[in-house]
Amino acid sequence: xxxxxxxxxxxxQPPAIVLIYKEQAKEKDRxxxxxxxxxxxxxxxxxxxxxxxxxxxxxxxxxxxxLQQLEKLCAxxxxxxxxxxxxxxxxxxxxxxxxxxxxxxxxxxxKELKKRKSLMDKLFEKNCKKKDDPEFxxxxxxxxxxxxxxxxxxxxxxxxxxx
Amino acid sequence: xxGDGHMVPELDQEKYDADENVKIICLxxxxxxxxxxxxxxxxxxxxxxxxxxxxxxxxxYTTTVDGKTILVDFWDxxxxxxxxxxxxxxxxxxxxxxxxxxxxxxxxxxNLNTWYQELREYRPEIPCIVxxxxxxxxxxxTQKNFNFAKKLNLPFYFVSAADGTxxxxxxxxxxxxxxxxxxxxxxxxxxxxxxxxxxxxxxxxEEEEEDISDKEEYDNHLAKPHTA
Numbered sequence: 001x002x003x004x005x006x007x008x009x010x011x012x013q014p015p016a017i018v019l020i021y022k023e024q025a026k027e028k029d030r031x032x033x034x035x036x037x038x039x040x041x042x043x044x045x046x047x048x049x050x051x052x053x054x055x056x057x058x059x060x061x062x063x064x065x066x067l068q069q070l071e072k073l074c075a076x077x078x079x080x081x082x083x084x085x086x087x088x089x090x091x092x093x094x095x096x097x098x099x100x101x102x103x104x105x106x107x108x109x110x111k112e113l114k115k116r117k118s119l120m121d122k123l124f125e126k127n128c129k130k131k132d133d134p135e136f137x138x139x140x141x142x143x144x145x146x147x148x149x150x151x152x153x154x155x156x157x158x159x160x161x162x163x
Numbered sequence: 164x165x166g167d168g169h170m171v172p173e174l175d176q177e178k179y180d181a182d183e184n185v186k187i188i189c190l191x192x193x194x195x196x197x198x199x200x201x202x203x204x205x206x207x208x209x210x211x212x213x214x215x216x217x218x219x220x221x222x223x224y225t226t227t228v229d230g231k232t233i234l235v236d237f238w239d240x241x242x243x244x245x246x247x248x249x250x251x252x253x254x255x256x257x258x259x260x261x262x263x264x265x266x267x268x269x270x271x272x273x274n275l276n277t278w279y280q281e282l283r284e285y286r287p288e289i290p291c292i293v294x295x296x297x298x299x300x301x302x303x304x305t306q307k308n309f310n311f312a313k314k315l316n317l318p319f320y321f322v323s324a325a326d327g328t329x330x331x332x333x334x335x336x337x338x339x340x341x342x343x344x345x346x347x348x349x350x351x352x353x354x355x356x357x358x359x360x361x362x363x364x365x366x367x368x369e370e371e372e373e374d375i376s377d378k379e380e381y382d383n384h385l386a387k388p389h390t391a
Contacts, residue, residue, distance in 0.1 A: 101268050101269070102269065103270075105192065105193040105194045105268075106192055106244065106247055107245075110242075116194060120194060123297075123300055123325075124324070124325045127323070128326070129325075129326050131207060138206065139331040139332070140327045140328050140329070140331070141328075141331075142321075142328050144306075148306050149305075149306055149308040150306070150308070151306060151307050152310070153272075153304070153307040153308060153310075155269050156310040156311065
């Protein structure tokens, strides 16, 4: 069944996910409102997103909406229930979903480090060739000629390497 | 002292003196991908041994070098790197080192300095390979010039644990370097360290002897086994 999701947003009161979609072979865009039930400022956004995605009534409409997007929308809702304004909520989500490359991960505790690692794992999984993949090649050698390495990485400043 | 390795009872490090055993250690900051690299190299053959008391993971690997069977132990950190320093037993008897940074994070490159200094404190001569991991994130980095390895005249590899680029090459080369270090090195510092250890042992025994002879009879003193 082809429902083409075009936009997905959130309504705060009463809490609901709003989906604008197009049905195959039909002209008009349609709107579907899916209530987010039993959601409080203490709720787990991942679970709420999963529940929506697996809900038999909404499932087919949400097929092309990623779990991450639903999770993010739930996080905005949660922020609202905690009294944050939209800018604050979005900032917080940004911090939690985007890796700060300047952060010293050696200084984090286990829980925080795990969070950062799971963000990194997303990229890893995306680029990962698994061993059961038909295209998997065990030994891949690529030469990166030094002659082509003209530009400095910008991380050497000469003075700090004392050897 | 490098000799602290003896204090760890479950870890038999004596075996690394045998010809067919080599020990290769991994160094680098948290989350640079050390374990991911190990896992990519060993693919299905990996059965890591977690030694959580020592914040350490061991990976065993068997291969042949010049027709001889070689048993490799790869030592990987398990959180201990957070203190930007490893226990002396981690370095003890290592034959090669794989030092990793994340091309997306400058701080992990900067910290190579600290890692290298500590490595050289314990193992002044062993081969050390510098590894730029996660090049799949942005292949453009492979056109850039990273001076750290060049300055120290160390081998340098661009790799990706995710897509596998140069991972097998890295580990095969590391094993070869470890084996040839073991066979050929007249490691002066190793000998010096050995001498120092012996020297300290002797000194300890002497001190003990003095202590005893102060308090006890000469006969007793002779009966005391000379161990430290």
